[in-house]
Every structure is written in structure tokens, then in C-alpha cells.
Amino acid sequence: MAKDKSPRRPRAETPKGFRDYFAADVTERKVMLDAIAEVYHRYGFDPLETSAVETVEALGKFLPDVDRPNDGVFGWQDEEGDWLALRYDLTAPLARVAAQFRNDLPSPYRRFAMGPVWRNEKPGPGRYRQFYQCDADTVGAPSVAADAEICAMLADALEAVGIPRGDYVVRVNNRKVLNGVMEVAGVLDPSDPSRFEEARGIVLRAIDKFDRLGEAGVRALIGAGRKDESGDFTKGAGLSEAQADTVMGFMSAKRATGAETCARLRDLAGGSAMGLEGVAELETIAALLAVQGYGPDRIEIDPAVVRGLGYYTGPVFEAELTFEILDEKGRKRSFGSVAGGGRYDDLVKRFTGQAVPATGVSIGVDRLLAALRAKGRTSGDVAGPVVVTVMDRDRMADYMAMANDLRAAGIRAEVYLGNPKQFGNQLKYADKRAAPLAVIQGGDEALRGVVQIKDLVLGAKIAAEASLEEWKSQPAQSEVARADLVAEVKRLLGAD
Amino acid sequence: MAKDKSPRRPRAETPKGFRDYFAADVTERKVMLDAIAEVYHRYGFDPLETSAVETVEALGKFLPDVDRPNDGVFGWQDEEGDWLALRYDLTAPLARVAAQFRNDLPSPYRRFAMGPVWRNEKPGPGRYRQFYQCDADTVGAPSVAADAEICAMLADALEAVGIPRGDYVVRVNNRKVLNGVMEVAGVLDPSDPSRFEEARGIVLRAIDKFDRLGEAGVRALIGAGRKDESGDFTKGAGLSEAQADTVMGFMSAKRATGAETCARLRDLAGGSAMGLEGVAELETIAALLAVQGYGPDRIEIDPAVVRGLGYYTGPVFEAELTFEILDEKGRKRSFGSVAGGGRYDDLVKRFTGQAVPATGVSIGVDRLLAALRAKGRTSGDVAGPVVVTVMDRDRMADYMAMANDLRAAGIRAEVYLGNPKQFGNQLKYADKRAAPLAVIQGGDEALRGVVQIKDLVLGAKIAAEASLEEWKSQPAQSEVARADLVAEVKRLLGAD
Numbered sequence: 001m002a003k004d005k006s007p008r009r010p011r012a013e014t015p016k017g018f019r020d021y022f023a024a025d026v027t028e029r030k031v032m033l034d035a036i037a038e039v040y041h042r043y044g045f046d047p048l049e050t051s052a053v054e055t056v057e058a059l060g061k062f063l064p065d066v067d068r069p070n071d072g073v074f075g076w077q078d079e080e081g082d083w084l085a086l087r088y089d090l091t092a093p094l095a096r097v098a099a100q101f102r103n104d105l106p107s108p109y110r111r112f113a114m115g116p117v118w119r120n121e122k123p124g125p126g127r128y129r130q131f132y133q134c135d136a137d138t139v140g141a142p143s144v145a146a147d148a149e150i151c152a153m154l155a156d157a158l159e160a161v162g163i164p165r166g167d168y169v170v171r172v173n174n175r176k177v178l179n180g181v182m183e184v185a186g187v188l189d190p191s192d193p194s195r196f197e198e199a200r201g202i203v204l205r206a207i208d209k210f211d212r213l214g215e216a217g218v219r220a221l222i223g224a225g226r227k228d229e230s231g232d233f234t235k236g237a238g239l240s241e242a243q244a245d246t247v248m249g250f251m252s253a254k255r256a257t258g259a260e261t262c263a264r265l266r267d268l269a270g271g272s273a274m275g276l277e278g279v280a281e282l283e284t285i286a287a288l289l290a291v292q293g294y295g296p297d298r299i300e301i302d303p304a305v306v307r308g309l310g311y312y313t314g315p316v317f318e319a320e321l322t323f324e325i326l327d328e329k330g331r332k333r334s335f336g337s338v339a340g341g342g343r344y345d346d347l348v349k350r351f352t353g354q355a356v357p358a359t360g361v362s363i364g365v366d367r368l369l370a371a372l373r374a375k376g377r378t379s380g381d382v383a384g385p386v387v388v389t390v391m392d393r394d395r396m397a398d399y400m401a402m403a404n405d406l407r408a409a410g411i412r413a414e415v416y417l418g419n420p421k422q423f424g425n426q427l428k429y430a431d432k433r434a435a436p437l438a439v440i441q442g443g444d445e446a447l448r449g450v451v452q453i454k455d456l457v458l459g460a461k462i463a464a465e466a467s468l469e470e471w472k473s474q475p476a477q478s479e480v481a482r483a484d485l486v487a488e489v490k491r492l493l494g495a496d
Numbered sequence: 497m498a499k500d501k502s503p504r505r506p507r508a509e510t511p512k513g514f515r516d517y518f519a520a521d522v523t524e525r526k527v528m529l530d531a532i533a534e535v536y537h538r539y540g541f542d543p544l545e546t547s548a549v550e551t552v553e554a555l556g557k558f559l560p561d562v563d564r565p566n567d568g569v570f571g572w573q574d575e576e577g578d579w580l581a582l583r584y585d586l587t588a589p590l591a592r593v594a595a596q597f598r599n600d601l602p603s604p605y606r607r608f609a610m611g612p613v614w615r616n617e618k619p620g621p622g623r624y625r626q627f628y629q630c631d632a633d634t635v636g637a638p639s640v641a642a643d644a645e646i647c648a649m650l651a652d653a654l655e656a657v658g659i660p661r662g663d664y665v666v667r668v669n670n671r672k673v674l675n676g677v678m679e680v681a682g683v684l685d686p687s688d689p690s691r692f693e694e695a696r697g698i699v700l701r702a703i704d705k706f707d708r709l710g711e712a713g714v715r716a717l718i719g720a721g722r723k724d725e726s727g728d729f730t731k732g733a734g735l736s737e738a739q740a741d742t743v744m745g746f747m748s749a750k751r752a753t754g755a756e757t758c759a760r761l762r763d764l765a766g767g768s769a770m771g772l773e774g775v776a777e778l779e780t781i782a783a784l785l786a787v788q789g790y791g792p793d794r795i796e797i798d799p800a801v802v803r804g805l806g807y808y809t810g811p812v813f814e815a816e817l818t819f820e821i822l823d824e825k826g827r828k829r830s831f832g833s834v835a836g837g838g839r840y841d842d843l844v845k846r847f848t849g850q851a852v853p854a855t856g857v858s859i860g861v862d863r864l865l866a867a868l869r870a871k872g873r874t875s876g877d878v879a880g881p882v883v884v885t886v887m888d889r890d891r892m893a894d895y896m897a898m899a900n901d902l903r904a905a906g907i908r909a910e911v912y913l914g915n916p917k918q919f920g921n922q923l924k925y926a927d928k929r930a931a932p933l934a935v936i937q938g939g940d941e942a943l944r945g946v947v948q949i950k951d952l953v954l955g956a957k958i959a960a961e962a963s964l965e966e967w968k969s970q971p972a973q974s975e976v977a978r979a980d981l982v983a984e985v986k987r988l989l990g991a992d
Contacts, residue, residue: 044910414540
């Protein structure tokens with residue numbers, strides 16, 4: 001037809017790197033986040049929902065040095081020439097809010113936030129451009145009691161969503177101890193913090209990759225450099241053998257108890273004032289947690305935790321799920337990290353010029369959901385509705401009244417609203433909806449004042465297992481008086 | 497200091513037209529949306545959360561005809577040259593999803609969606625660039641039973657959030673009837689739908705403004721045009737007196753009962769096949785609703801409802817809150833519309849070329865929240881935590897254990913984590929947190945194994961009303977054994 005020469009139709013596609021969440025995904029995430037929010041609220045944390053859009057200036061880190069500051073964020077220029085962008089995490093907006101509303105907010109300010117963030121990165125398998133974060137932070141609390149509280153709350157949150165004690169551990173370390181060790185090793189000069197900065201960055205990233213690279217790999221990176229399997233060479237930090245020994249000693253400083261670990265750290269970092277301060281902080285955290293019943297079975301001191309981010313200034317922590325799953329190649333491995341955080345004392349200062357101590361944690365929402373699925377703690381399926389089928393389209397009012405009666409009794413129910421001509425389509429629909437029951441009433445049944453109730457769960461079982469004769473006898477279908485519809489559906493659903 | 501010559505600090509500001517939601521805002525909205533979601537779920541609707549970002553092509557309506565398609569949306573170009581944008585409503589993404597996943601989704605597909613949408617419009621008082629919508633739609637159901645269901649569900653949702661029966665009415669009309677009336681009036685030619693299109697658009701918008709302009713204003717717009725108070729002239733549709741009478745007759749066709757209204761509409765639109773079809777649909781809707789108990793006290797036929805949007809093709813509906821509030825000038829007025837929707841049969845067709853019938857409703861989340869506040873159905877304040885104050889910073893572990901004990905009993909509680917030096921600041925903090933109680937334990941109390949509990953609610957009352965002597969006697973403060981802390985706090989909170 002000539003009319004088809006109209007402009008081509010738009011593609012119906014989620015943009016590359018983005019995705020849509022359907023029923024079970026949305027429901028499962030909501031149940032999990034509600035449980036976490038309840039824990040955070042009990043700890044005195046208030047919800048905060050900042051605007052999804054920030055000025056690029058406020059976001060920081062991504063200041064426009066080119067025409068368009070699209071390095072990592074999705075940004076655009078508004079009509080007045082200002083650059084705006086979608087937030088890439090929930091910490092930068094918190095720093096902005098803490099500065100903007102500093103006269104109105106309580107201090108310290110405990111807040112939690114849950115919501116999507118956006119990254120303009122190359123999408124890949126399991127790597128999306130929009131994903132959920134769930135953060136809790138305390139702004140304005142200098143004491144490490146705030147860090148201890150975050151760790152305890154994190155442990156409680158994990159248990160609240162269904163990770164049993166023993167299946168997780170929150171590991172705590174302190175950047176100050178690491179810096180002390182670096183000082184002892186001669187790669188940190190307290191009188192000139194910028195000296196050796198590059199080397200320390202390499203050491204930090206190397207330690208963070210211990211799980212993947214192993215001791216030899218980390219040692220290579222700390223020292224002369226590392227050639228990977230492909231032959232590519234990564235520049236090392238250039239530490240001598242003795243220096244590397246000191247650093248590696250730090251990584252393996254974990255002992256049977258927190259007290260022994262702290263004693264070992266004191267040996268290693270004892271030559272540095274900052275290192276000693278860090279050890280003392282770890283001891284305080286452990287003591288505060290112990291008195292509340294959070295022993296090393298739930299929260300332990302582990303010098304191997306460093307966290308990749310550069311902005312941490314004190315305690316850092318990480319929640320690891322310790323149960324094993326099978327990876328894509330069928331090998332057993334520990335599930336791994338689902339949350340991390342630490343103390344960052346300089347983010348608010350960007351805005352106000354005044355240092356504001358802050359500490360917080362971010363839970364990887366998708367990772368934790370995946371863990372719950374792996375543990376069978378959440379099921380992908382959501383209860384489907386009872387489907388009232390339509391035999392006579394003239395009697396739609398009767399069918400809608402049935403669904404209405406069921407709903408009034410608290411039962412999820414709906415009428416089939418497609419073209420009712422092919423009854424088979426209606427049952428296929430009920431199947432797709434994961435409907436437990438279908439209600440059927442033809443003209444004959446209407447005259448007799450009865451309805452048929454088809455048990456679709458039992459029916460599917462019979463269809464899979466029964467002989468043709470058994471199947472034809474329709475044991476999964478029963479007839480009840482219309483007046484008994486609600487009671488019978490309740491009985492069949494086990495909800496009475 | 498010389499160091500202050502560093503680049504100027506970023507401004508800590510929410511971007512213009514955007515806002516942040518703090519504790520009570522977030523909590524109230526969540527409670528309301530959870531109640532609505534529960535109703536939608538019971539009707540068999542499934543949640544859907546689409547990506548916030550869409551291709552401009554898929555969004556439609558805002559195709560790039562200039563360098564940058566920023567007309568109404570926030571858009572940017574990705575690295576491959578495609579234009580992306582933030583969604584401006586929840587209907588366009590639904591149409592995209594319905595087309596993209598048509599082979600996987602059940603048909604009909606009932607879905608609800610709640611989330612922010614973004615509009616690149618000039619911000620103004622109460623007019624934001626990011627706001628929440630809450631939609632429910634049925635895609636693939638040609639029958640007006642689907643429209644009736646949406647209306648019933650909307651009524652249930654309003655009652656579920658706390659709008660009592662009698663304080664709202666869902667008003668239903670049908671575009672087909674209006675088109676029939678237009679045909680009778682001679683401004684619609686069924687054999688050439690594009691004829692008189694501009695005039696019909698003016699009529700539609702005029703009718704939609706009836707509340708504001710009154711009959712005379714609407715008549716002027718339908719006829720020769722209208723000069724407003726400022727002297728500005730708006731072009732009219734150019735209808736003759738007789739044509740205008742027909743259209744105005746439609747608007748005032750509402751009678752005491754739905755049946756009488758339909759009879760009147762039949763008189764007015766009887767000369768048009770489409771008009772008669774529309775009246776029959778309204779009768780069907782009314783009948784389907786009546787049998788489920790939704791009488792005209794909750795859902796009524798009202799020909800004055802037209803809805804502004806051009807894309808509706810059949811039934812249209814609107815939920816109005818009928819109770820009175822005082823406007824900014826202190827005058828009484830009815831609260832007005834909080835939700836609207838209708839049947840739109842062409843949105844999915846854009847993608848697939850095949851017509852897919854759809855109908856749905858959108859609730860204005862902020863409007864409905866404002867209504868609940870106006871009715872006192874939701875309070876702005878959220879229960880603050882019990883604040884455990886810090887008298888001796890050496891005994892932080894003791895204070896944290898107290899908060900931990902309270903939380904273990906389900907009580908919201910926190911330790912003051914700011915600088916504890918000035919005790920007055922701690923009580924000011926507790927006040928800002930809306931804390932009902934403060935727990936105090938100095939060294940002396942610790943030795944005696946007791947704590948002080950300060951009733952801050954009672955304290956504030958006494959401070960406002962009592963004499964200095966009464967105030968000094970501290971009737972709002974009591975001492976209990978540390979072991980009885982939890983029980984006593986429970987008692988004071990009335991939570992035992």
C-alpha cells in the first residue's frame with residue numbers, strides 16, 4: 001500500500017546497556033530493600049531521596065575539560081549553559097546535600113538512600129548503565145564509633161534479608177595502618193604526603209587484587225612490575241625486596257583473634273604515629289562491637305581489606321558472603337563481596353572548605369539479590385492471580401462480579417480481557433500468568449448456578465504424569481455452587 | 497593563606513527545578529504508593545520498572561528536528577550518535593515494552609509502574625522538572641470491561657490510601673460521544689477525519705478549561721474567539737451559534753442518573769454512528785460497575801470530562817476529590833483532580849504497525865499526597881529515635897550497648913555521635929531529631945547502675961507552660977536501673 005511509505009517505524013528497544021525490570025525482579029528487590037530500610041530506620045537513619053540530576057560541578061571528578069563532560073557520566077548542557085548530569089553514585093549527592101542544608105540538618109546526620117545511579121561506561125555482560133545502590137552514611141561524626149555502628153548495622157541488614165549468621169563476614173581494616181606500614185617501608189613521607197604518591201597508588205590497587213592475582217602477582221606489582229598471561233606488562237611500584245616484605249607482611253597480618261591481629265599490626269606499623277593511631281582505632285571498633293555482641297564470627301579485623309577507592313581516610317570495611325556457589329565453569333568459589341565502604345573525611349569540604357568527617361557503606365543491590373537467589377532465599381516466581389475465564393461475552397458482568405468477590409476476600413483475581421473466542425487461548429493466558437486456578441462458567445453452568453474451578457497446578461502435574469484416560473477424567477477440575485466460589489477458592493489456595 | 501587560591505569551590509545546589517526529598521517526604525510517599533500497589537496487585541496487575549533512559553526515537557513526539565531535541569525532554573547524544581533522553585511519562589516506555597516484549601508478555605498485559613519522570617520545562621512554583629507518576633494500564637484488551645476495571649481499581653486505590661467514600665468521584669466520559677456530537681454539529685466528517693481537525697482541537701481544549709473559564713468563556717472559544725482579562729485574544733473554533741449550542745448541550749448533558757445521562761447523550765449524538773457506539777460503551781461500563789457495587793456515588797458518567805491529551809480514542813476518566821480546601825487566598829474550593837486516563841489504541845502501533853488496544857490511568861502522586869495532608873490523613877512528622885547521650889566519651893561502649901539493647905527490642909534508638917563536649921548541643925540535637933526520649937548516664941549514675949530518662953515531649957510541654965520552679969524540678973526526668981532501661985522506655989513510649 002502507498003501508505004506504507006510513511007516514515008519508518010521507531011525501533012522498540014531498551015537503549016544499549018539499559019534494562020527493564022519485570023514483575024518478579026521488581027517485587028524481590030522491593031522486599032529486600034524494605035527489609036534493609038527497616039534495619040537502617042531502627043538505627044536512627046532517615047531516608048533521603050535526592051534529585052537524579054546534579055550539576056556536573058557538584059558531582060565533581062567529572063568537571064568539563066572538554067566540550068562535553070561525558071567521561072563516565074551522562075551529561076547535557078541546559079538552556080543557561082550549565083552542565084547537568086545523572087548522578088553516578090549516592091555519595092556525591094549526599095556530600096552536596098550535607099553542604100547545602102548544613103544549617104537545617106541534624107549533626108551528625110544519619111541518612112540512607114536507595115535508588116538508581118547511572119554510569120556512561122561501555123556496557124558488557126552483567127554490566128549495566130543504570131543500576132541500584134543502597135547506601136547508609138553518617139556525616140559529621142568524627143568518632144570511630146560511627147564506623148563501628150555502620151559495620152554492626154550492615155551485619156544486621158544482611159541477616160534481615162536472609163543471609164544467615166555464618167554465611168557472611170564483615171571485614172574491617174584501616175587505611176591509617178596501611179599508611180603506617182607504607183611509612184615504615186619508606187614509601188610514605190609524613191612531611192610531604194605527595195611524595196611516592198604514584199607508588200602507593202600502585203600498592204593499593206595491587207593489594208585490592210590479591211584474590212585474583214595471588215601473592216606472587218601482588219609481589220610482582222609491588223616490585224618491578226608484572227607481565228600477565230597475554231604478555232602485557234603492568235608497571236610496578238618499584239619497592240625493594242625488603243619493602244615488599246613489609247607490605248606483604250601487612251596483608252598476611254591476620255591472626256586467630258582480633259587482639260592478636262592488632263598486636264601484629266602494632267609490630268608492623270609501630271614505627272609510624274599514623275599507623276599506631278590506626279591500630280588504636282581498630283581496637284576501639286572491635287571493643288565497641290564486642291560489647292554489643294558482634295564477635296569475630298560476624299565482624300573481624302582483616303588487614304587484607306583495602307577497598308579500591310582513593311578517597312578513604314580511615315576505617316574501611318567490606319561484607320563478604322562466604323558460602324560457595326558454582327561459577328559459570330562449574331567450579332566452586334566463595335560468593336564474595338556484596339557491600340563495602342569506609343570513612344571519607346574530605347568530600348563535603350569540597351563545597352564548604354570545612355572538613356566534615358563522614359563514613360558510610362554501599363550495598364550492591366544486584367549482587368545481594370543474586371546471592372539471595374543462589375541461596376534459595378527468594379524465589380523468582382510471584383503468585384499469579386486466579387483467572388476468571390469468559391465463556392459468554394454477553395455475561396461479562398457476571399465474570400467481573402466473580403473476580404470482584406474474590407478480591408474482596410483478599411484473593412488476587414482477574415477476568416480474562418482478551419478476545420474470548422478461543423477458549424484454549426484463555427487457558428494459555430492463565431498458564432503464562434502462573435495462575436493457580438481458573439474459574440469457568442458457561443451458559444449451562446450459569447443456569448444451574450454453579451462454576452467450574454480448574455486447579456492449574458495440579459492440572460499441569462497430571463498433564464506431565466498421567467495417562468490419557470486419567471487426563472480426560474479431569475481430576476483437577478471441580479464444580480461448586482456460585483455462592484461457594486470464594487470459600488472453595490480459599491480452600492484450594494490453602495488460604496482459609 | 498596562599499593555598500586558598502585553589503580553584504573556586506563548587507556550589508552546593510540542587511539544580512534549578514529539581515528538589516530533594518527528606519525523611520517524612522520519602523516515608524509518606526512510600527506508605528501511599530505501597531497501599532496503591534497492593535490494590536493494583538490484587539487486581540492482577542504486575543509491577544514494571546523500565547529504564548529511566550529511552551531512545552528519543554522510542555519516546556516519540558520529541559524527534560530531533562533541531563541539533564538537539566531538548567524540546568520538553570532532557571536528551572543527549574551517545575557515542576554512536578543516537579539521541580537518548582530521560583522518560584517524560586510512564587506511558588511511552590510501556591508502549592515500547594509492549595512492542596519489544598510482545599512475544600513474552602501475557603496478552604492482555606496488566607501492569608503498574610511507579611517512578612520519577614523528567615520534563616525539560618520552565619520550572620515554577622510547584623512545578624518541578626522531576627516528579628513521580630503512578631500508572632496502571634491494560635494493553636491488549638479491546639473490551640470496555642478493561643476501562644471499567646481501571647475505574648473500579650482507581651476508586652479502590654483512593655479509598656486504600658485514606659480518601660473516604662464520598663470525598664471522591666471518578667467521572668467517566670467517552671471521546672466517541674464527543675466526536676458524535678461534533679459530527680452532528682458539522683465539525684467532523686467521518687469520511688475525512690482530517691477535516692475540521694484544528695477546530696475540533698480548539699473545542700476540546702475549550703471544554704477542558706470549563707472549570708476556569710465558565711460557560712461564557714468556553715462559548716467564546718468555541719465561537720469567534722476570546723479576549724482575556726489582559727486583552728490577549730485567543731482564536732476561536734469558528735462554530736456558529738447553533739453548532740455551539742450542540743456542543744454546549746453535550747457538556748451539560750449530565751442528569752441525575754447514569755441512565756438518564758445516557759438517554760440525553762443518545763438524543764444529542766443520535767445522528768452519528770460513532771456517537772451511538774460511544775453511548776453504548778458508557779452504558780456497558782456503568783452496568784459492569786453497578787453489578788460490582790460501584791454506584792454513581794463513586795463512579796459516575798459525566799460528559800464534561802474530556803481530558804486534554806489528544807491521543808485518547810474512547811472512554812476517558814478522571815478522579816476528582818470533592819472535599820473543600822482553602823486556596824492560597826483563603827477561599828474555599830474543591831480539591832480537584834488527582835488522577836486521569838483513558839483508552840488510547842494507537843501508541844503501540846507506532847512500533848509494530850499493528851493496532852493494540854490499551855487503556856490506563858495515571859495518579860498525580862504529589863497532588864494525592866497533598867490531598868492526604870490536607871485531610872490530615874498523613875502527618876509530616878516521623879517518629880524520631882530515642883537518643884542515648886554521651887556524658888563520658890570513654891564509656892562509648894556502654895552507650896552503644898544501651899542503644900543496641902533498645903533496638904533489639906524493636907525500638908528506634910541511636911547514640912549521639914557528635915562532639916559530646918557540650919551537653920546542651922546533645923539535647924538540641926535530640927530536639928532536631930524529634931526524639932521522644934533522651935537517655936543520660938554520667939559517671940555517678942554508672943557507678944550506681946542507673947540511667948536517667950528524659951521525656952522530651954513532656955519536657956517541651958512543661959518548658960512552654962510551666963513556671964521556673966516547676967521546670968527546675970524536672971518532672972519530665974526519671975531515674976531507673978540500667979537493667980530496667982528497655983522496659984521503662986517501652987512503657988514511656990506506650991509500646992509495651
